Amino acid sequence: MKIRFCGAAREVTGSKHLLMLNDKRILLDCGMYQGPRKESFAKNNAYPFDPRSIDSMILSHAHIDHCGNIPALSHKGFKGKIYSTLATKDLASYMLMDSAMIQARDMEYIKKHEKANKPNQAPIEPLYTVEDVKEAMTQFVGVEYEKAFPVEDGLAACFYDAGHILGSAITHFVVYDKEKNQRFTMAYTGDIGRRSLPILKDPQYLPQTDYLIIESTYGDRFHEPIEDVQAQLADIVNKTAQKGGKILIPAFALERTQELIYYFNELSKNKAIPQIPIFVDSPLSVKLSDVFKAHPECFDEATRKLIHGKENPFGFGTLKYISDPEDSKKLNSYKGPCIIISASGMAEHGRIVHHLKNNIEDPKATVLFVGYQADRTLGRKLVEGLKVINIFGKQYKVNANIVKMDAFSGHADRSDLIDFVSNIKGLKKIFIVHGEEQQSLTFAAHLKELGYDAYVPKFAEEVEI
Ligand SMILES: [Zn+2]
CATH class of the missing domain: 3.60.15.10 (Ribonuclease Z/Hydroxyacylglutathione hydrolase-like)
Structure with a gap:
């Protein structure tokens, strides 16, 4: 051979x-x-x-x-x-x-x-x-x-x-x-x-x-230990929610989005974060999350237990999936703290770019990066601490709090x-x-x-x- x-x-x-x-x-x-x-x-x-x-x-x-x-x-x-x-x-x-x-x-x-x-x-x-x-x-x-x-x-x-x-x-x-x-x-x-x-x-x-x-x-x-993820996420959500800001998370539609949903379900259930709305704003993420639900044979013991207990780790009280572009636009006028998970993961394209445009100048908001940011992407520029960025040909001041978590991989x-x-x-x-x-x-x-x-x-x- x-x-x-x-x-x-x-x-x-x-x-x-x-x-x-x-x-x-x-x-x-x-x-x-x-x-x-x-x-x-x-x-x-x-x-x-x-x-x-x-x-x-x-x-x-x-x-x-x-x-x-x-x-x-x-x-x-x-x-x-x-x-x-x-x-x-x-x-x-x-x-x-x-x-x-x-x-x-x-x-x-x-x-x-x-x-x-x-x-x-x-x-x-x-x-x-x-x-x-x-x-x-x-x-x-x-x-x-x-x-x-x-x-x-x-x-x-x-x-x-x-x-x-x-x-x-x-x-x-x-x-x-x-x-x-x-x-x-x-x-x-x-x-x-x-x-x-x-x-x-x-x-x-x-x-x-x-x-x-x-x-x-x-x-x-060598990676950071995965056990720290939930505590770090809770800390970021609590601090931003206290200020009344939005938490924007650029995330790839496959796997990272479902992982985040899983963690937020746990945190919400354990009252480790306030009961604020969590929006998954990406048509592809919505479809892929449905594929997850259709394949419980791939789940680990803990996730199978949740499902047997009639709990849905991909759909809980404060979670809302958004496919329709009109519903996505309505998020612009949403007042008060919330979490928006949207693609793409490096903020290069997709709906997350619009959410960044609308919130990047808000000092109460947090942008949380949970994945690798390749060279020259908007995500990389934000993670590297650029104070002014260009979105759709217009300049914006970066007043939002930029956070990067390395424990995800x-x-x-x-x-x-x-x-x-x-x-x-x-x-x-x-x-x-x-x-x-x-x-x-x-x-x-x-x-x-x-x-x-x-x-x-x-x-x-x-x-x-
Ligand atoms: Zn792969």
């Missing part, structure tokens, strides 16, 4: 790894590269393989950097089955549809604003359309956790819980290479979560595995990753992917110190097993 690393090799986004076995080609994930626009366009259109040559695909989870290019691949001629967990299949349909709509909107904007200035510039087309998403979704096959299934001749797979987002899976393979008459086991982690994340089960340990492809997003870092840190690896028996070789180059190399060096054979492949590099 050969493995070709076709994306997320010495970088974080655009996960794609190609298995070549017994004249078949199996793709692990088909993620979107996310970065500056021109670079993204070039990278997302160049595949180090022919899309028509792929026989089947395994999808680890529904984050766009793992599934975001699937409709483009189908459009370019991939007709095989896409295996994922049942929850991933449901989440992916909304995530991909949202991605197609964002691309269509961006293209409109570019045509209107940039074409006039640069008429000779080659057009940038969307990677795919809503129609392509519908077509790709017909190729999905949902499979339960811990049920082995045949993928291709000589390759059987089984999903284990990765504990990263709802439906996330680590895939364990049993391989028979006919040419070499060789049998072995292998696993691909996708993204690995942390222990004790709310709602989700902890990442599972794997059966005996000879070869491992592992992520390394935080291969050289859906990724395993170095100690979690080492714990995961050290619980695998019989490991012969570890391939390290999905990390900025330095994180991956340092993680590899650390694994080598512990006696493992660890390797960080380059983009498009091929290895033989």
Whole structure:
């Protein structure tokens, strides 16, 4: 068998790894590269393989950097089955549809604003359309956790819980290479979560595995303890509510929003925060929260207990979901303290930008960041303490209180990753992917110190097993 690393090799986004076995080609994930626009366009259109040559695909989870290019691949001629967990299949349909709509909107904007200035510039087309998403979704096959299934001749797979987002899976393979008459086991982690994340089960340990492809997003870092999250959230809400201000939380629609809802339900129930309204103002968050409700098989013990006790952790007294844009606008005139959770997580687009525009000059308000803020985003500027910011071409003074919480993360840190690896028996070789180059190399060096054979492949590099 050969493995070709076709994306997320010495970088974080655009996960794609190609298995070549017994004249078949199996793709692990088909993620979107996310970065500056021109670079993204070039990278997302160049595949180090022919899309028509792929026989089947395994999808680890529904984050766009793992599934975001699937409709483009189908459009370019991939007709095989896409295996994922049942929850991933449901989440992916909304995530991909949202991605197609964002691309269509961006293209409109570019045509209107940039074409006039640069008429000779080659057009940038969307990677795919809503129609392509519908077509790709017909190729999905949902499979339960811990049920082995045949993928291709000589390759059987089984999903284990990765504990990263709802439906996330680590895939364990049993391989028979006919040419070499060789049998072995292998696993691909996708993204690995942390222990004790709310709602989700902890990442599972794997059966005996000879070869491992592992992520390394935080291969050289350690997180703040997750136990502190509720107390920190309560403190921020109480201080802002006492002043009579609004709390704005830019949050990604998938997972972080549901985690926040879960924590606020707990805090509200325990009377650790006042009974102020909590608005989830994002149509995608509303749809994804419904997918969560439909997949209790993915929940941890504590969340299942809540549901058995007839409690709904995604819908409680003070919580209100908002889809209609008119209802969203009404929040502008809402007086008094409230919490608004809205996308996007880096405040680059979506309804949160309007809420920031309306509240950023209010000294009573708080803007709470709960995720990573990439370079050059509005979120990053606020976190870095800029006193004047530009929103929709107008300048605003930053009078609101800006807070960043570091305890949130859906990724395993170095100690979690080492714990995961050290619980695998019989490991012969570890391939390290999905990390900025330095994180991956340092993680590899650390694994080598512990006696493992660890390797960080380059983009498009091929290895033989
Ligand atoms: Zn992920």
